[in-house]
Structures are given as structure tokens and as C-alpha cells.
Amino acid sequence: MGQDKIEIDYDRIDVARIMDQIKEKIAAEARSEPQASGAEAAPIPELDFMAGQGRMRRVLLKLMSPFRPLVKLLILPVDEEHRRTVLILDRTNRRLDRLISEVERDRRVTIERLDRLREYTKLLHHLCHNLVIEMSKLKIEEETLKTKTRVMEKDFEFLGKREKALEKEALK
């Protein structure tokens, strides 16, 4: 079944390469399927009542020839309809299988993506939370430093005044 197109280098075997070839082959088959189904849907050739050999057969067919339209009317449409229905069902089954496998794969990929997204969201949430905490800490730190600067300015001012007062006292 179809392995004739797969090229394998037995000296340096690479399963990924083999699987790629298998996937390519399946994709090519899937692409050619609509044409095949077109062929399948072509009208069913009329039954050849004269086919085959043998005197007896020919005589029988001749005897039956007046009834041929009736036989066609009664049997052929049913047979044709039956064949077509089977073909349609077969094609539908194949499409359904392909769709199911695609849906299954998409579902798994989506679940993985959603899980990852959820993780990112959680991490972002934690990050924001931590940033807010850090910002609050920095704000408090800034306020503390500002207060310290004000106190130091006042101390400096006081020391300046004291220096001047001491200088005055010294000059006296």
C-alpha cells in the first residue's frame, strides 16, 4: 500500500524524513481525491447484455431482448442509486475521518495555547502585583528621603546661624 514512493536512505536513516514523505504522500492523495470522486460520480456504463460468448447465452439474450427495457427500468436505477449511495457514504466517511482528526488536533493545540495563555496571564498578574508593591515601597522611600533632606536643611540652617553667632561672640 503506497510505500513505493517513500525513499529511504538505509545508511543514514532518519525517521523524521520518512514521516515527512508519508505526510506529503497523504497530502497529495487528499488533493487528488476530489478528481477521483468526480470519476466515481461519472455515469455508470450501460450493461452490455451481448457481452460474453457462447451460443446458449446469445440465444437466451435474444429471447430476453423484448424485456430489456423493463429489466433496465426495474433493476438499473436501483442498482445505480445503490452504488452511488455507497460511493457517497464512503466519501463522506473519509471526509468525516479527516475532519475528526483535524478537529482533534486543533482541539489539542487550542487547549495547549489556552493553558499557556492562562499561565502568561497569571505571571503577568503576579508581575503587576509585585510592581505595585515595589512602586509603593519606592514611594515610601522617596518620602522618607525627602523628610530627611528637609531635616538636614534645617540642621544646616541652624548650624549656619550658630556659626555666625559664635563668630560675633569671638570678635567681641
Place this chain on the structure above:
Amino acid sequence: MKIAFVVQRYGLEINGGAELHCRWVAEHMKKVAEVEVLTTKAADYITWKNHYTRDEETVNGIRVRRFPVTRARNPERFGRVQDRLLRHEHNEADELRWLDEEGPRTPSLIQYLKDNESAYDYFFFFSYRYYHSYWGIKTVPRRSILVPTAERDPVIGLRIFQDLFRTPRAIIYNSVEERKMINEVSGNEQVPGDVVGVGTEVPGRYSGEAFRRKYNMVGPYVLYLGRIDENKGCHKLFDYFIRFKRESGSEAKLILAGSTVIQIPSHPDIQYLGFMDDEEKFDALDGAELLVMPSFYESLSMVTLEAWALGKPVLANALCDVLKGQCQRSNGGLFYETYPEFREALSLLLSSPRLRRTLGENGRRYFEANYTWDVIENKYLALLGRLEKEKSA
């Protein structure tokens, strides 16, 4: 050096993946260190009901201390709690409640760790998702080494586990994919660790011919070994194999062995042989054309390694990233996502003995380079050596 292995269940009759993994590693580490096992009295992983009566016993030369489970799990309630947890917004307290429900709840084991921390150099915790690992690692973080045996399972995204994966002294992963997944969910790249996995013992003698004779098997067969369960992808395997048979006209049979959880379809070319012991398992592998591994969730897949150890190729489910990664790294098997890929890969493998032989040989080389017990022991010892060096520095 004194080492303790802390695991949810332990015993010769316990066949669960992580538990068996723990027992094999403990039995091999016995050669280089004083080894003890700290575990629960449970044998059933669904309910964790106390099964073992003795507090202490020796299993294959290893001292095993057993602690009672204070509350058996109610599977229905646990299912409801887990469902609510995974479907709705929740907080850390909800996750801890879920962990309590999951069990096996053994506060005396945690108390023992607290009281005897200094008596051991390292504690190896197996399976991240259970009560003993979470609270145990929180109790002895600086001496704990976690073997997560994590699968791509939704609970790995829980907040409590992000923190857990950043806590232990080191982590021993089963596969590159497991390490990547855990790094992604927890950002724990700074925690020292290595990809090690587990070895397997291949018996000296095995015979596919004997297996074929015993079961009167004629023609090629594809083998599945393990629990026959929906989670293991078996329903898909049955569906795909029946379609493959219908479309290809191949004479291959599907042979199944292991415990069953789901019903096996009645088909002339699907044959169930029940649970097999190790000897028969290797005989079956030897007689098979290839091993099929349809599981969606695997943290390592020992049976895949066993197939490679015997030089048999594998056909694996590519939707399990560990199996796909192992096949790609080893070049020892093909993989499929959809039915057409399954059909093409299986027919390619069945029709080409040369391809099977080459893939099998690659698998065997990969197994010998990474999963023989010498390699595994050396990796464990290298990690312990590194931790000791860091400790003394």
C-alpha cells in the same frame, strides 16, 4: 551515604510505572549506598486503602518502612473536586484541598521525615503529584531529590506544583520532553537536574518461536503491551487497525497483552492474551514484527525501551510528545497522528523487513547508550557527586 526512597506504594506485587521505577532504582542503588524505602501501607492506587499490616519489612534486601494512610480516597468525591478545580477559577487553598483528596494522606510519614531528616543524606521522592511528595519536599527541601514522572496532564499547571518544582535540591527527569514541560510550567531551570529515566533487565534467553508455538500463532503480528485503556489510546488503535485490515488486506494480527479496562472488539485478527509475566513478555516481543504504542500520555514508556532492547521497531502515537521525541532521537520507530499516517507507517513497516531491522538496530543502540543499568547508575551517582561537591563548597 544513606538514602531514602519515598514513594506512594512499594512491593513486589506493585506494577505501576513510577512504583516499579522506584523499586528498580532503589535495588540498584543498594550497591553503592545504604538504602531505605519510606512508603504507605496502600496497595490500591484508586482508594489507597491500607493493605499491608506490618510497619517494617525487608523487600529484596531493602528495609521498607510503611506508614498508614489516615483517609482512604473516595474516587467519586475526588473526581468532583478535580473536575471543579480544573474547570473553574480557584485559589491555592482549593489546590491543597485537592491534594488532600488525592492522597495518599500519610501525616505520620511527613512527621517521620521531619524527625529524622539528619539521619539520611538524601531523600528521593517519586511522583510529583501525590501528598507524600508535596509535603515531603516541603519538609526536607535541602535533602530532597524529585523524580517527577510527569505526564502532559492538566494538573501539572496547578500553582502549588510551580512552587514544588522550584523547591527540591535536584530533579531527575525521565525524558527531554518532561524536563522541557516542567521548565515551562515552573521556570525552574536553576534547579540542578539531569535526564536519566530508568533501565530495564533483558532476560538472557527469550524466544519468539516458543511464543508462536505456545499460542499457535502463524503470520506476522503487531504487539501491544500494557494496560488496555482509553487513556492509553487503545480505542483509537482498535479503530485504526480494523480500518487498516479492511483497506489493506494485510495478514498481520494485533496481539494484546495486559490488564483490560475497556472492552476489546471482537475481530478475527485482534487477539487478547491476558496478563503476561516478564519472561513471556520478552518472548512475545521477540516474535513480533513491531511494537505499537498508541498512548497519549507517557513520561517514558518502559515497554518501548524493552522493544528497542530487543531490536524491535516501534510505531508510536505522535500526539504524545515523549514517544515522538524518543522515536526521533533514536531513529528507532515511526509515529502517527491520524489514521492515514497510521496506515502508511504500518504498511511501510510490515512490508519492509530491512526497514524494521534498521530501525530496531537503531533502537537497540539508543537503548544501550542511554538506558542500560550501568548508564542509569552512573547518572544517579554523578548527580549525587555533584550535590556532595556543592555541599562541601
